[in-house]
Amino acid sequence: MTDGIAFNRLADLLRDRGEPTRYQGGALRTRGICHDGDSPDTVAIRRGNNGGVVVHCHKCDGNTDFLAAIGWTEADLFDEPLSERPRDRPADDTWIPCQDRGHKRVAQYVYRDANGAVVHGVTRCDHKCFAQWRPDDTNRSGRRWSLNDKQGKRLVPLVPYRLPELLAAKTEDRVIWIGEGEKDVHALVDHGLAATCNAAGAGKWTAEHAAYLEGADVTIVADRDEKGREHATAVVDSLRGVARTVYVVQARTGKDAHDHFAAGHKDADFHQVWAPIPHPADRGQG
Numbered sequence: 001m002t003d004g005i006a007f008n009r010l011a012d013l014l015r016d017r018g019e020p021t022r023y024q025g026g027a028l029r030t031r032g033i034c035h036d037g038d039s040p041d042t043v044a045i046r047r048g049n050n051g052g053v054v055v056h057c058h059k060c061d062g063n064t065d066f067l068a069a070i071g072w073t074e075a076d077l078f079d080e081p082l083s084e085r086p087r088d089r090p091a092d093d094t095w096i097p098c099q100d101r102g103h104k105r106v107a108q109y110v111y112r113d114a115n116g117a118v119v120h121g122v123t124r125c126d127h128k129c130f131a132q133w134r135p136d137d138t139n140r141s142g143r144r145w146s147l148n149d150k151q152g153k154r155l156v157p158l159v160p161y162r163l164p165e166l167l168a169a170k171t172e173d174r175v176i177w178i179g180e181g182e183k184d185v186h187a188l189v190d191h192g193l194a195a196t197c198n199a200a201g202a203g204k205w206t207a208e209h210a211a212y213l214e215g216a217d218v219t220i221v222a223d224r225d226e227k228g229r230e231h232a233t234a235v236v237d238s239l240r241g242v243a244r245t246v247y248v249v250q251a252r253t254g255k256d257a258h259d260h261f262a263a264g265h266k267d268a269d270f271h272q273v274w275a276p277i278p279h280p281a282d283r284g285q286g
Helices: 005-016 064-070 087-094 096-100 163-169 180-187 206-212 227-237 257-262
Strands: 021-024 027-030 043-047 053-057 103-112 120-127 130-135 176-178 195-196 217-221 245-250 269-277
Touching: 005 027, 005 043, 005 053, 005 064, 021 163, 027 053, 027 257, 043 195, 053 064, 064 103, 103 180, 120 180, 163 176, 163 195, 180 195, 180 257, 206 227, 227 269
Parallel strands: 176 195, 176 217, 217 245
Antiparallel strands: 021 027, 027 043, 043 053, 103 120, 120 130, 245 269
């Protein structure tokens, strides 16, 4: 069994460097050495559901700078050697299309299929540009910055973010939370919740995404604006006749899930704004 190798390797590295760590909220916490921070819990380190380790710096909103600070690449986050995971090679390339304009990649979100293989990825820069790529072993970088062919036909399937973790949560009969973007998903995950979203933001959720939530209990975190309301409504419509229960909530403070948790609130503090498919025990009340 190789489970936990990458997690333990990272914990040992931090110990050997003299970096203080502690367990809190289900994660190993350490300071943001990526930005020379001194807060002891800025970076959360967790075991991945499919092996490997998940690292997230709350200040940098990603793992790129943290990995650079310790001399790791994304390939080092997996228990298996990179040579055994050829389709993960694009995760090592930090180039982004807007780099020529002086932009810097600050986050990368990798979408995987049910078996953990890379389907496509989304990168975000410090100017909030988003770009999507797909693996392509015929290209030197190992990726192509388009999900479609020249005729506009999509070349990769539509999958929700963190699909392997979503499927594991369904098996465990956990509530699946849906955020409007990857940043919100990580805010939810960092607080012990099972969460997902679609790529490319509001308005891009489809019945293909919804199909993975058949029989699940779902909570949608709607952004506090018109696009957020429209997006949540579309997600609800796609889940009718698919999910077992659906609730819609909003942040108690700020616009979204990230703002909600940044303000110190917990998952129980979200405002419930709609129960389109309530639990059978709640039906008929009110």
